[in-house]
Amino acid sequence: MKSVLLCLLFLLSPLQARAGEKAQTRLDELKMNCETCHGVGGVSPVPDQTPSIAGKSERFLVGQLEAFRAGKRRHDTMGLMGDTMSDDEIRAIARHFARMKK
Numbered sequence: 001m002k003s004v005l006l007c008l009l010f011l012l013s014p015l016q017a018r019a020g021e022k023a024q025t026r027l028d029e030l031k032m033n034c035e036t037c038h039g040v041g042g043v044s045p046v047p048d049q050t051p052s053i054a055g056k057s058e059r060f061l062v063g064q065l066e067a068f069r070a071g072k073r074r075h076d077t078m079g080l081m082g083d084t085m086s087d088d089e090i091r092a093i094a095r096h097f098a099r100m101k102k
């Protein structure tokens, strides 16, 4: 019995690692996407058109992304961005940009 369990663990661990990698790749893709408009590291080169998001509080960023997704804050592109993001992704991306230097 024990060896069956060990064997299962052995089989499952690379799968778990791969799921983690996938989430990381998805997050990297999202970050690059945000940065095409919001600037590298979230510091906007054109703040009068696209606000910087670096160093804003995580709570603020989560709130805005949820508002875009829910259509409470209206903006075509950001609404679409929000639509593609899960709660976990919104939280992770907000945490990332909140940690960036303004």
Ligand code: HEC
Pocket (backbone or CB within 6 Å): 030, 031, 033, 034, 035, 036, 037, 038, 049, 050, 051, 052, 053, 060, 061, 064, 065, 074, 075, 077, 078, 081, 093, 094
């Ligand atoms: C195609 C360009 C584009 C992309 C890609 C984009 N944004 Fe935006 N974002 C904007 C614009 C433009 C605004 C300003 C919207 C407005 O005027 O209400 C904005 C607003 C925001 C705001 C509100 C900021 C504030 O100070 O009020 C946040 C937060 C935000 N974006 C986060 C993100 C994140 C995170 C991503 C990546 C997942 C992303 N954006 C991708 C263009 C973009």
